[in-house]
Amino acid sequence: MKIALLSDFHLGYGRFREDAYKQAEEALGKAADLADLLLIPGDIFDNRNPDPEILAEAITLFRNLSERDWKARVTEFEGAGRHFTSVPVVAIPGTHERRAEGVEDPVDLLGLAGLLVDVSNAQAIVEKDGERVAIRGIGGIADDRFREVLKKEAPRPAPGMFSIFLFHESVYEFLPFSKDFIKTEELPDGFDLYACGHIHSRVESKAHGKPFLIPGSTVLTQLKGGEQERKGFYIFDTKTGAYSFNCIDSRRFVLVRISAGGRAPSEIERDIEERIKAEAARGDVPILRIEIEGRLKEGYRNLDINTPELVERYRKMATVEIGKLGMELEEGADAGKVTKSLPVESISIKDYGLGIFMEKLKESKYGLQKNPAELFEMLSADEKKDSVVGRVVDMLIG
Ligand SMILES: [Mn+2]
Known part of the structure; x- marks a missing residue:
């Protein structure tokens, strides 16, 4: 069986909403042309409460898939x-x-609407021409709870068939920031393929001697150096164990570093303009992140570089973001300190927030029964704050 692995579409992602939709559409369409089975390890949506317009985007994408003539079928679910x-x-x-x-x-x-099969804490078996493939999934949860859930769920491969473990977590080998992150050796043993989402750049590795793949996101989200690679998806062949990465026509992203080199702001602005023009010459409206490093000529401040004006002037040729981080900060030194202490290459702001929350609880010697990560989920629900707080208080002392 040919299996496509594609992930992290982030439909509704504010900054690049159109890219998110178009690139998910292209990835799903190409994957469906090439594969018998599509696997999506999480973050289809950017938000847990998507607007109806975003739900409509997702329904459109998945309904188009449902109308295809699939040879493989989900035959069992448990x-x-x-x-x-x-x-x-x-x-x-x-x-x-x-x-x-x-x-x-x-x-x-989407599962209830019959547009996909949700294998969160479940297993589905897909069959084609007598070949059976089992997919065992665990939906994305707070990193510090994953070991506990693994223990409770004890996912096991299905006997006598190619078995895939599908999950969505930070994995320590690729994000070595927290002891809470799972190591590949801690993943359940015995599966033939490990497929993970969450990390937005692609990873090809091994777990228990078997292929471990992360396809990365289909849309640019972080504007970091690692995201300059092309977006796309994997096709894995269960017969041969071979896999290949298939690129989609994702918007080009370029990280440009400019050294201030003791020059006046006007000279740096000229540099920035030249780089924008050079990159925009292909006419594909790329996304550019320009980082200015070092020190300005004496007597000038970072604010003297008129970045908003430059971003606006070239808006139709390129999506430009200009960062002055890494410069000697005269203003906003504290902000610089905070940003630099963030261990973020691929951690979401929410996960970072959860980390801070856990630290604070530790400091205050939190000793209640309720799991802190679950508490954080409840407190960060998108509802009126007094009803959220009321429910949490009820739960803690009621
Ligand atoms: Mn994601």
């Missing part, structure tokens, strides 16, 4: 929830869709 389609599009919710336990998330909605 575990949490139910399945409402036999179309071989199998997914889990990611951390961006995560909501408090027992509450529907937007991927659940």
